[in-house]
Amino acid sequence: MKIAFVGKGGSGKTTLSSLFIRHLAATGLPVIAVDADINQHLGAALGLDETEAATLPAMGAHLPLIKDYLRGSNPRIPSSESMIKTTPPGEGSRLLRVCEDNPVYDACARTVALDDSAVRLMATGPFTESDLGVACYHSKVGAVELCLNHLVDGREEYVVVDMTAGSDSFASGMFTRFDMTFLVAEPTRKGIAVYRQYKEYARDFGVPLKVVGNKVQGPEDLAFLRDEVGEDLLVAVGHSDWVRAMEKGRPTRFVYLEEDNRHALETLHRTADAAYSRRDWERYTRQMVHFHLKNAESWGNAKTGVDLAAQVDPSFVLFEGTAAPQPA
Secondary structure, eight states, rough: EEEEEETTSSSSSSHHHHHHHHHHHHTTEEEEEEEEEOOOOOOHHHHOOHHHHTSSSBBGGGGHHHHHHHHOOOTTOGGGGGTTOOOOOTOOOOOESSSSHHHHHHEEEEEEEEEEEEEEEEEOOOOOOOTTTTTHHHHHHHHHHHHTTEEEEEEEOOOEOOOOOOOGGGGGGGGSSSSSSEEEOOEEEEEEEHHHHHHHHTTTTOOEEEEEEEEEOOOHHHHHHHHHHGEEEEEEEEHHHHHHHHTTOOOOOGGGGGGHHHHHHHHHHHHHHHGGGGGOOHHHHHHHHHHHHHHIIIIIHHHHSSSSGGOOTTTTTOOOOOOOOOOO
């Protein structure tokens, strides 16, 4: 299951995504956590100290390795240099699975211990000095999109992505890669404005969206959210002493998270799990191809010097039973 957490900057989406990751790991489920936000805070929210968080490998820095591995023996892709962030898999491509070891995870993932469990953490990487003034952050997130395009995951396997803030998520087709998107919204006009943008953009692509109210301090806040988002409001989260201690670098064991907040995470889990029955791998593959062709026409063909439409394998549909070649 692929789950995204989105919301405006400061809404608490990184905190909520880290709590959901901890909840899943505590239930014994395999989890890959991905920090795809421009502000790289997910590692710290999962308990890494500043030094550990700063030394996480950047997926963007390993993009040549990622491309070369995923290309496999796909005859439609003559070189990894011709791959872009939206390149879809086809016959001969190597696919990623949550519960496996592969060169991509070896290079880009690190194991993070969480009480009696652990998760794999991957991060796009922060801006570097050489990026300032010349690079777009979405070029870094491209490594995440390419991996998601080649990912085959099952019902009880989770990939949880902390997305970049606001409507920047729509700068690529990555917003269509998820079984469920949780939008974290504060009970404010700004928080609701991001929800309305996301709802409008996502509508045409059938993106499942639920709102998680955060920083809700009482009945008036809850009523405001219900009035503004209606049935999309799934659950609301209030103040947490456990989170406050975590943010100070002094967390207790996760089992001591407040009961109301544990119940909220259980609701998120049930909702994500229920989305599995609505999976449509043909639509998923079709949307992947749609955005690839758009990117090819707008900039990809000019950048690579080749016709990227030729990378599309019309007979290929990504699904859980898709066979992939083994690494040499």
